[in-house]
Amino acid sequence: MLFFLISCLSFLLLSQSLALKSILSCVNEMILFTALFRRELTGLFVQLRSGGHYSASAQSKIASAMSFKKKILSTVENVEEDVNFSILDLPELALECILEKLPPTGLCTMAGVCTSLRDRCRSDHLWERHLKNKWGSVVGHAAYREWKWFIASRKDSGSSEGGQFKGWIASLSCVWPVSWLRLKTDSSSSKPRIRFPVDSIMSWYLSLESGKFWFPAQVYNREHGHVGFMLSCYDADLSYDSHTDTFHARYPPHGRRTMVIEEGVKWERLRAPPVETPAHELHISDCLNDLRPGDHIEIQWRRNKEFPYGWWYGVVGHLESCDENEHLCHCHNSDTVMLNFNHYTPGSRWRQTTVNRRHHQEEGNETDGFYGGIRKLHNKEEIAVWKRLWPTEVLE
Numbered sequence: 001m002l003f004f005l006i007s008c009l010s011f012l013l014l015s016q017s018l019a020l021k022s023i024l025s026c027v028n029e030m031i032l033f034t035a036l037f038r039r040e041l042t043g044l045f046v047q048l049r050s051g052g053h054y055s056a057s058a059q060s061k062i063a064s065a066m067s068f069k070k071k072i073l074s075t076v077e078n079v080e081e082d083v084n085f086s087i088l089d090l091p092e093l094a095l096e097c098i099l100e101k102l103p104p105t106g107l108c109t110m111a112g113v114c115t116s117l118r119d120r121c122r123s124d125h126l127w128e129r130h131l132k133n134k135w136g137s138v139v140g141h142a143a144y145r146e147w148k149w150f151i152a153s154r155k156d157s158g159s160s161e162g163g164q165f166k167g168w169i170a171s172l173s174c175v176w177p178v179s180w181l182r183l184k185t186d187s188s189s190s191k192p193r194i195r196f197p198v199d200s201i202m203s204w205y206l207s208l209e210s211g212k213f214w215f216p217a218q219v220y221n222r223e224h225g226h227v228g229f230m231l232s233c234y235d236a237d238l239s240y241d242s243h244t245d246t247f248h249a250r251y252p253p254h255g256r257r258t259m260v261i262e263e264g265v266k267w268e269r270l271r272a273p274p275v276e277t278p279a280h281e282l283h284i285s286d287c288l289n290d291l292r293p294g295d296h297i298e299i300q301w302r303r304n305k306e307f308p309y310g311w312w313y314g315v316v317g318h319l320e321s322c323d324e325n326e327h328l329c330h331c332h333n334s335d336t337v338m339l340n341f342n343h344y345t346p347g348s349r350w351r352q353t354t355v356n357r358r359h360h361q362e363e364g365n366e367t368d369g370f371y372g373g374i375r376k377l378h379n380k381e382e383i384a385v386w387k388r389l390w391p392t393e394v395l396e
């Protein structure tokens with residue numbers, strides 16, 4: 001409701017902007033008139049005190065000033081007669097700038113004004129910015145492909161797209177004014193008619209907001225930070241809950257485990273998949289020759305062959321034969337790379353592992369699990385996320 005009131009107020013203020021400009025112009029002219037009139041009266045007063053009389057030029061100046069005053073007052077009185085204009089009368093660039101500044105709820109409100117604004121407010125270039133700002137960190141290419149596939153499957157199945165979008169709109173009605181999204185019914189047909197393209201960016205945005213569409217992403221510390229998944233990131237299907245501003249995460253079944261659904265997942269525990277490698281496939285490592293002690297990495301790991309890979313955070317360490325002197329270290333020249341997982345206590349079987357720099361494939365066993373591909377972290381923000389999720393206690 002607050003967003004709705006702000007949007008309406010913004011529209012009303014904009015609709016009066018030209019009138020305000022006229023009034024301000026009149027005020028400026030009145031100030032100028034006051035200054036000139038005061039100067040003329042001062043001169044007249046000095047002349048009268050010295051025993052002089054009105055000169056023809058003084059009388060002319062006073063008459064001109066009074067005429068100027070009448071003109072200003074007439075202009076102010078006629079301002080109200082000039083305010084009957086539409087926001088569509090604004091220059092194209094000005095109107096476009098206004099729409100670009102509106103939030104999604106503002107665009108929804110503005111779209112209900114008239115057909116022309118409705119068409120403008122559903123333009124892809126306006127919604128792309130909102131999609132990126134809110135959803136850019138959690139939706140990636142995989143989510144968009146899933147969305148396109150979902151739209152295509154709906155069309156191929158011949159199902160009613162109107163019913164689908166009415167369901168989405170119903171779920172949004174509690175937080176957004178959606179009268180502008182109502183479906184019109186053709187008088188000659190009982191089939192609802194969509195008022196916006198189903199494959200538009202606006203439709204993509206609304207489907208994410210509604211929570212009706214599940215999209216692929218990745219979740220840090222899955223299952224409420226279960227100790228067995230600390231400092232890991234796993235694939236899941238997500239659905240947004242606009243009431244709590246959190247997500248439902250659906251983890252696929254594997255082995256003997258059934259599908260797990262986690263509720264209340266916060267934004268800071270989510271990310272878009274950084275690579276296109278599916279969860280059951282080995283990632284092809286392209287950074288092995290560049291790894292040096294101190295580098296931050298993510299490595300695939302899974303319990304057994306039936307499980308999907310998760311991405312686990314670690315740091316490249318020094319070999320046991322190295323004295324860790326940065327000037328004398330030759331670890332980067334060795335074919336063996338030491339990986340440290342420092343959130344585990346020293347002596348834990350999960351604390352360290354090694355991989356072959358030249359011939360690395362999936363390595364491991366049924367006891368310690370299987371290590372897969374490696375990606376080196378270059379982005380400081382990615383590293384900061386892992387450090388923020390660091391467990392409060394050292395794990396066994």
